[in-house]
Amino acid sequence: MFTSEQISSYNELELSLYNYISQNMEKVAYMRIRELADETHVSTATIMRFCRKNQCEGFSEFKVKLKMLISQKGKLTKQELKSPHHAVYEFFERSQSPELEEKIQTAAKLIAKASSVIFIGIGSSGIMGEYGARFFSNLGICSVYIKDPHYPVHTRMQKNSVTIALSTRGENPYVLPYLQRIKQEKNKIVAITNNRQSTMAKISDVSIPYYVKEEYYESTNITTQVPVAFLLEWLGREVFKEMVNTELEQ
Structure with missing residues (x-):
């Protein structure tokens, strides 16, 4: 209605x-x-x-x-807002699983070979994308963030880049067309999403799910973003290690 x-x-x-x-x-x-x-x-x-x-x-x-x-x-x-403690505690327990660590390592190797990293997300995910780009840049990793999926990105910027896509549900109708263009241009995509079965996860090269219960208030998604911040920092540190190891080998 x-x-x-x-x-x-x-x-x-x-x-x-x-x-x-x-x-x-x-x-x-x-x-x-x-x-x-x-x-x-x-x-x-x-x-x-x-x-x-x-x-x-x-x-x-x-x-x-x-x-x-x-x-x-x-x-x-x-409706009452629930405490975030339970969901966050469960996530941190799962974060110690070999499966998640393997996904982080795979994504880190992919990103370390790229010339630039492009973060994309809408709403709260856009804010996390901005945080991720800043954190990666602080580590010397060339990074930018896009809150507007229609924002023109120069071909030279996209060349040999990795896009880190952020979305709780992984079905954002504005982000998906951008990712499909990235896929057609044969660039790599890393998805950080709460839904492993989402379209975003399926079209990405590496999907990193965090599995917390989605929460809404007055039709607005207020699912905790704490796992996303943790995964971004973990991923950034692993990329930095890969870059340092590559330099030492050379």
């Missing part, structure tokens, strides 16, 4: 109706259609057209769905 596609289809009158309803949901849920028409200065025909655009046969069905939406919002608002 009230998806971005639906909202974009509204005309001027329907948009004013949507603005009134979104600000007075509890009130509208118990109004008659004539009362809403009087309040919003539109015709009942406009309201019926608005209901159909929101996949409702009529105003009665619209009010039922509106009450369901109010109920869902109420549950989300009342």
